[in-house]
Structure formats: structure tokens, C-alpha cells
Amino acid sequence: MSIEHDIADFITAFIADRTGVPAHDIEPDENLGSYGLGSMQAVDLVGSLEDRYGVTLPPALVFQYPTVGELSVAVAQRAATAGV
């Protein structure tokens, strides 16, 4: 599996876990805010992505790339440059 897919699955599972919204209801191109991901959980997500992929991410990343699709591409790029 490509790293992008892995990241997308991780983000989807994270949202399902934190919000209770079933994973199959989470669409790749929908704004994460639509699932009730609050600003606090968005920061939690950034930290969790940092932990898992060993990168440092700007805290506002989720606001810049607010969908599962965009966010996983953005994290994958940063992970690639960080040499993970």
C-alpha cells in the first residue's frame, strides 16, 4: 500500500474513533469539519500524525488541507522530504 493510502486510512480511523461517525460515512473529499472534528481534535490529529510518521507538522495543517484526500497528500509529501 502506498504511504498516501496508509495515511488516508489512519486519518479516517482517527475521525471515526474521535467523533463516532462510522468510517464508511467518511468521504475523501469532504471537509473534516463536517464530521464534527472540532479544532481541538484537529490539533490532536496533527500530533497523532506527527507521532506515527515521525514528522513535524504545522498545527494549522488540517485547516490548510481540510479533507482526508488533501491532508494525506500533504502529510505524505512532508514524510517523503523527512526521509521516512
Next chain:
Amino acid sequence: MYARIDTDALAAALYDEVSALSVADILLRRARQHPERVLFRFLDEQGREEDVLTYGDAWRRSSVIAAELAGQGETGDRIALFYPAGLDFIVAFLGCLLAGRIAVPLNLPSRRRVDRCLRILRDCGCRQVLTVAALEEGLRDILAVDADLPLAWLATDTLRDEAEVAAVLPPPADDRIAFLQYTSGSTSHPKGVMVSQRNITTNLRMMRNAWELDHTSNTVFWQPHHHDMGLILGQLLPIMLGNETVLMGPNTFVRQPLIWLDAVSRYRAVLAGGPNFAYELAAQRWQPGRLEGCDLSSWRIALNGADVVRASTLERFAATFGPLGYRPATMLPCYGLAEATLFVSGGPVSELPRLRSIDARAAESERRVRDDLGGTGRIVVGCGLPSQEIDIAIVDPASGERLEADSLGEIWVSGATNALGYWQLPEQSAATFAAEIADEPGCRYMRTGDIGFIGANDGHIYICGRMKDLLIVDGRNLHPEDVEYTIVESHPLIKPQSCAVFEDERGEQRRLVAVVEADRELKRALPDIEKALRMQVRRAVSEEHGVAIADIVFIAPATLRKTTSGKVQRSLMKQLYQQDGLDLLQPLAVSDAV
């Protein structure tokens, strides 16, 4: 480090003297006695020390702000405080208190969520705003949507503060209002709790005495300063104690919760805590190899309050961080609310949290607490002994009669820590703050709205739920009627009074559930629009309130239960939901719930 040891004796000497002084007065005495001693350190996003404030700095800077405020407006004016996480807030807050102004600490509004903020500004009749230079322009812009708000702005970090202002004198610890705490009330009807100088002093002393704290009790906090826990515990308690406190922003904690634990270790903290989710998050985000060399053995009190305390979290946290020196008896579940300034019960220290497994059915039908010996009962975590400075009564909310121990009823609190009331709401204030127990005239109690009992064999307070259908999400209060309103507004096919929002607390995580009653039109349209409609409802609720609706259920026309006066019966709908007794329109919705 040597400077701190140097000032320990000086800080200790003030222990008795400050017990009944206003918090600003205490700061003055400590600034005179040990000006060089560190009061606050602020950690940046990476956990590095970014800023330091000594007792002397804090007094000097707040007295300069007070002098500036004294030159404009009048005593008793309400002043809104908009501050980022950092050390600028506390000196502005104390500056207001020193100038006899009423401080109104507020969350930073965003463009989308400015409504609540504007209502509060209007409710308290605020004319003056304090902030920092970096935020002023953006805030002016956001608040400009209400052209009728004539606000004067002051960026307190631009004031020159080389010398203190001699003419500034601290207020006495009397019944004048020190600040308004706007955590109660719904979005549409904000309620500002009026906290007096005496309330603050009383509550700080209650915490100090109950938890056996003093100048050596270093603390680490990350809670936002516009919340009662962050303000009273994180920013004001240190001044009474004369200790050294490490602060960080809420976002720093949420992004990397282990920074919090690392700070406990590095600064040898004795006291640190938060709502239950903080412990859950820290345990969740720990990984093998993280926090190596970290030593949590100095941690004597891990406060757990402002939300339901979960036994599973206590176990998980202890299992995860036990190897780093954390002791299970460190966990100290406590109970409090803004209407009582903050703290009501918790402790004694260094005892294991008390868990009782109670028979939920007996509790519901007879209002009696019976221990469930079969191991299938509902686990309730004790929130400790009430402070010695207050009286707690468990009262039948309908008859107003005092109930005996091990009976379920509403928790009533009496004592000098009870706030003065709600700002400009005399009727609601009287109903909440001036209740009397039947046949016990003359003693005023504050009604908490929380349901619980006092343990017959230990005298500890156990909290079982809320009287009103208040939703508590991550320590934040949310009113179901606000969420229901948003849902109704989110789509034209959802009609007014057709929706019930409640919390499903079964399982590991509490989930918000919305039951939406369809009329015939919606019922017909539903098969085609269901997915989009759910999305729309979730998006609207999330944008407006920042919370997730985990499950959305559509039910048949005319099956939403209401009282004869037309009020939605949320608890009944919740019962039906949990017992699969709803008349569902979409079987698909049920599979979501699993």
C-alpha cells in the same frame, strides 16, 4: 534554581497572613517579600521555556495596567479580556481587579463563531476590551459585525512597565464582583456568574487546605484561562500558594500531551490535572520509548474534574505511566462548578479513588443507592470529601426535602464560596443561589443541578448525572436545545420541535445522538436525500458547536415524545433509542449505531 531555594523561607512565612486577603493583595505582599521568585513559566509548542514572570514582575505589570484603567471609565465597569495562551492574560486580569473593574475573560472568537461572544459583550454591557497588540486588529475586524458595540481597545503589552505605580492599592476580600464567568448558559442566553473577591479567596483557601498545598507545591497546567479551572486553579491558586507554576497552551497539550507529563517531571510538579479526557488522551498518545528518563514520582495530586470521571481511564493511565513513577493514589477525582467559584469537593490526598458499583435500576426507581454485588452494576467514581468550609446537602428536587446518605438527589451547596448570582438575572439568581431546604429556613443553598449521593459509610460525594439534559463534551457544557436549533435550521425539511439530542453514555466513549422526527414530506424525500442530509446536519452542528453527532436517526411522523406543554422529552427518547424502541424510518441508521 538556587534563587528559588533562597526564597522558600520568605514564601513560607506568608502562609497564614494571606489566608483571608484578596488575590491582588496577596500578590502585593508576595511581590514585596520575594520579588525575584518565579511565579509562572510559559512553555512554547515544543515544551521549551518561552516566557517567565516573577512575583515582582506580575505586581509591577498589573499595577501599571490598573493605573491606565483608572484613568478611563468607572469602578465596576465590565472589561472583556481577549488573550492568547501566555503570560499577558494574568497581569491584565489582576490589573482589572486592582482598578476595581469587573474582568470578563473570554475565549478568542473566530469569524464563524462570533455570535456567542457578541451576546456576552452585550449581556454584560462591556465598553472596554483588553488584548495584546498582535491580536487587536483581527479582533476589531471580527467584532465589527456588530456596529452598535462601542468598544474602547487597549493592548496591554504595549504599556511601559519599568516602574510600578505607587498609588495603586489592592481591594479588600469583600463582596464586590471581581469577574464574570460566562461558562454557564446557552448560546442564546448566556449567563455570567458573578464571582466576588471573597469568593476567590475562599475557594483558593479551600483548595489549599483540602489538598495540603503550600509554597513548595509546584504545579503544571494547560487549561484555557477563560475557563474556571484554568483561571482559578491554573492562574490564581499559585498566587495564594507562593509556588512556581508552569503553564502551556491548550493546543500544546492536545497536540503533544506528553509535553505535559514531561513538564511534571522536569519541574518536579506536585499538582497537575484536567478533565478525564486529558488522562485518556495522554495514555492514548503514549508509545514505547517516549518519555524515557521521565520521573513522575513528584506528582502527588492528579486532579480529575469538570467531567465524568471514568474508572477505565484511571486504570489505563496508571498502567501506562506506572513504570515512570506515577502512583494510582495520585489520582484525585474532584467536583466543582463555576457557581461555587470552582472547587467543592475532592480528597483527602494520597488515597485511592473510591469506586462504587451501584444497582442502576434501584437507583432509578427508588432513588436509593444499593451496591451491586453481581459485578454488573454501574461504576460511579467518588469525588471526595466536601471542603470543610461548605455544607453539602442532598435534596429531593421536587419537594425540597433533605435526603439521607445513600439516597439519590440534587446536590446543594452552602458557604462563602457560592458566587453572588448571575449577572442581571435576578429571578434565575434567586432560584439557583437562594434555595432553602424544606423545614430549614434561614440557610441559603446553591442548587447545582447535578444528581448524586453522599456515601453512607465514607461521606464522599458521588456524582451520577445532571438534572437538566446538559451535554458535557470534553469538559465543555453544551445545551441540547442549542444543538437541536442548529439541526432544525440546517435543512428546510427538518421542522421546528422535531428533534431530540442527547448523549449515549454506554460504551467507552460518550456519543451524541440526534433523533429527528420526519413529517410526511421528509419521509417521502428521505430515501433520496438521506446521505446528503446526514452530512448537512453533521456539518451544521460541527460548524456551530464544534462537536460531532455520532448517530443521526430518522423516526416516523408523530413519534417524537413530547410533554403536554409540547416540550421534547429527551430522556424518554434516549431510553427508547437505547432499548431499540424507536419507530425508525431507515433501517440503515440502526447499523450506524453499532
